[in-house]
Amino acid sequence: MSSSAPKSEEELLGRCAEIAGMELSQLARGLNVTVPANLRQHKGWVGQLLERALGASAGSLSEPDFQLIGVELKTLPLNRHGQPRESTYVCTVPLRAVGERWEDSWVRNKLSRVLWLPVESEPDIPLGRRRVGQAILWSPDEEQARILHRDWEELMEMISLGKIEKITAKQGVYLQIRPKAADSHVHTHAIGDTGEQVLTNPRGFYLRTRLTAEILNSAHRQTAKTRG
């Protein structure tokens, strides 16, 4: 249960193997962290606990969680059937960016290498008793990358044309845009429909469970094949 930064993907996966199957209360005890009664006022607690357990380094900076090896850590809350319960936050939407290229985008860079860490998340399991699952080190395959790229282009085009208020969470196959702020009264600058600056609620890019469920399934198929 060390907390220094892993120096290779192998080292990172080794640590994940050590904590797989452990309960959150065990991890918390080892790190001298208190387990809250629930997540209502501690929504990021599980993610932050696992960052510490695995030696993630970036904190709240705009850097990969494991800077040395360029890997992003994402916990994946699972229901009783082993399916994702929630969408996955990726990053803030750049509401003033015009002419940004997909190749240079935060979305593409953050998603180029992700360590998915499934965690039991059924509400009837007490927080401390929820177990960590088997980690999945993932990069988008060709089709996933193509779909993410297309979603991003459509959404970013609307933003650059001043159509931010027209964007709904219903858009996008894998990637969607939703509010991302303390509340709906927080404001930031965006592009208006005549190119002027307007105020709007900050937004974030999120991955639909359609994609994360796919990632889980292909990892399981891979495991079954290896065992077979």
Place this chain on the structure above:
DNA sequence: AGCTGATCATAT
């Protein structure tokens, strides 16, 4: 029941 829009905590 699933999804979208809203919200909570913390660091800089």
Place this chain on the structure above:
DNA sequence: ATATGATCAGCT
């Protein structure tokens, strides 16, 4: 205000 970590909860 903006970034990180996300989940909540009302509506369809």
